Amino acid sequence: MDSLSSNVVDHHGFYQTIVGTKSNRVYGTILCRGDISAKNCSLCALNSTRVASNDCPKSRDVIIWFRWCFLRYSNDSFFGEMQETTVATANYTDIEDDPSLVLQGIPFMSGVASAASVNSFMFHTEVLNINQSEKRYGMAQCTRDISRKDCIRCLDGQLDLSRNVNENKKRWETYGYNCFMWYNDYQFYFHNGSTLLLSGEFFEFWLFINYNCLSYQFEIH
Known part of the structure; x- marks a missing residue:
């Protein structure tokens, strides 16, 4: 290897x-x-x-x-071959205090997933501007051997899992065999592009x- x-x-x-x-x-x-x-x-x-x-x-x-x-x-x-196995990680004490932010998180990440599936490198980062002082950051990626249709299907499956177990968290990550998602309240990624630096x-x-x-x-x- x-x-x-x-x-x-x-x-x-x-x-x-x-x-x-x-x-x-x-x-x-x-x-x-x-x-x-x-x-x-x-x-x-x-x-x-x-x-x-x-x-x-x-x-x-x-x-x-x-x-x-x-x-x-x-x-x-x-x-x-797209496989839907997923490992979800989160800090279960890191809860969103504002219910309105909870309602925005998953739809925001759904948009990140959609953008990743159509990008040439199947990778996308995006910022959710909540107000002047607060933001949320999202990133999604798929392995490039699967189709764009399977990429969004894989990411949607991870969103369904996050909706059930991570929806009220400020920070969470999902890791699969073919797709991956990250959501956080600080900028954890290194740039805003869509290719390997x-x-x-x-x-x-x-x-x-x-x-x-x-x-x-x-x-x-």
């Missing part, structure tokens, strides 16, 4: 590859968050492959979520979110 981390920057933050033959064939994908620098993308990708090698050395289906990148590999082909500041920070190691079968090199 070394080729994932070594090629992801040259492919604008998203890369897929197939290695091996027959029963030992492995399908791999890596996605970097669209707002980070190329340096941070490369290092996050490298770190995720190290976690996979160290913690899941013989697993045949591995999913690694970092805040800045996402790694998956499997001996079953999953390219182009090829330059920019280097931050030695890639918060680990979660991982799955499934069905032990082969060893990754």
Whole structure:
């Protein structure tokens, strides 16, 4: 899986590859968050492959979520197939005090999702201006092997989950196999564009979110 981390920057933050033959064939994908620098993308990708090698050395289906990148590999082909698995994170003590803000959050993120699905890199950031002193920030992204229709379907599924468990939160994030959403009361992303930054500041920070190691079968090199 070394080729994932070594090629992801040259492919604008998203890369897929197939290695091996027959029963030992492995399908791999890596996605970097669209707002980070190329340096941070490369290092996050490298770190995720190290976690996979160290913690899941013989697993045949591995999913690694970092805040800045996402790694998956499997001996079953999953390219182009949208899957609705989602991990939701939030600070459950960080509640919106104003009910009117609760009513604005999910519709705002629905617009962010719609914009991400039609952008060429399937990535979008946006600001909700509530008043002169208060804002909310949203970001959404899909893996670029799925269709635009599946991208919005994936993000809508995450919105449904957030509507049930995160609607009254100031800050929440959702991580899936094919799509991701972030909502916050401060600007957590690095720029307002829609492509991977090829330059920019280097931050030695890639918060680990979660991982799955499934069905032990082969060893990754």
